[in-house]
Amino acid sequence: MFISLIRTMILYFVVVFTMRIMGKRQIGQLQPFELVIAIMISELASLPMQDNRIPLFHGVIPIITLLALQVIISVLQLKSEKARVVFCGKPSILIKNGIIDIQQLKEQRYNINDLMEEIRLQGYYNLEDIQYAILETSGQLSIIPKTGLTFPSKDDLNIKYSQDQLPVTLILDGNINKNNLNIIGKNQSWLESQLKKNNVPSSSRVFIALIDSKGKFYYQLKNNGGSNK
Missing domain, CATH: 3.30.240.20 (bsu07140 like domains)
Incomplete structure (x- = not known):
């Protein structure tokens, strides 16, 4: 039982690593050849998990081989229009x-x-x-x-506007994200002052706090007791 557990964990991380290397599109809309590779990887990983008599490398090596094949095909598609047509077809x-x-x-x-x-x-x-x-x-x-x-745009209507930015999470489930504070050029003292303005005694009581796309401070408490924009 313990050996099966270890083998399953190893194969799980191998498959996750493989899918990450293959790119984000692998978890979105798959091209035909990518779908085939994803199905084959799942089958190859399941066999050593089900049967301890099968050596672990008999599952890992084919998975790595498919990874290399996918990378080669992706490079061919980048370099050749004909390769894209062969492997992906045309709209x-x-x-x-x-x-x-x-x-x-x-x-x-x-x-x-x-x-x-x-x-x-x-x-x-x-x-x-x-x-x-x-x-x-x-x-x-x-x-x-x-x-x-089609809907008219703000440019069509000559409406003045400012460009929306990506929201930046500052607190998640009571934990302060210091890296994101550095990204927006703020420090923990600034964050604490924002919380005090909104009568929040501690960041530990905050479920989420962020700078939204409009550049405004938004928060929600863990008990759903209040939020602010």
């Missing part, structure tokens, strides 16, 4: 000017119900409102609405 236009391309649906084996569902999920209900609907190589559906139906 397919399913709707053009509000008209469904029936032949493309047949070629991609994409039924009309799935198409209409994806369109509704993206907030569109009428086919004539859509200029293009493109089935990407990852299987996601991209929709480009007709220009006259």
Whole structure:
């Protein structure tokens, strides 16, 4: 039992390390060759976990081999357009000017119900409102609405605005993030003064505190007893 536990832990960290090396897209929308590699890695990792008679390296070595193969294919895609087409294929236009391309649906084996569902999920209900609907190589559906139906921007309306920034977390579950304080050019004394302004006696009582995208201080207490922007 103890040996199985150790073997499982080792294989778990090997797979996590492999997926991290393969890139963030591995946990998002997978390309076909990436999906194949992910499935094969899961199978290779499960065999040594289920059977202690199989040497651990018989699972680890093939996983590392697949990792190397994925890296090589990714480099080929960066260097060659033909390689991208071979391994990932090309996007397919399913709707053009509000008209469904029936032949493309047949070629991609994409039924009309799935198409209409994806369109509704993206907030569109009428086919004539859509200029293009493109089935990407990852299987996601991209929709480009007709220009006259897009929302006007602040630039279009000549509205003055300031650029939003990424929120920066300062306190999480009572723990102060000193690194993030340094990033925004503040120190712990400044943070404590912000808490005092909001009648918060200690950071240990704060569930979350951050500088939001507008540059304002926001906090919420652990007991949900108060928040401020």
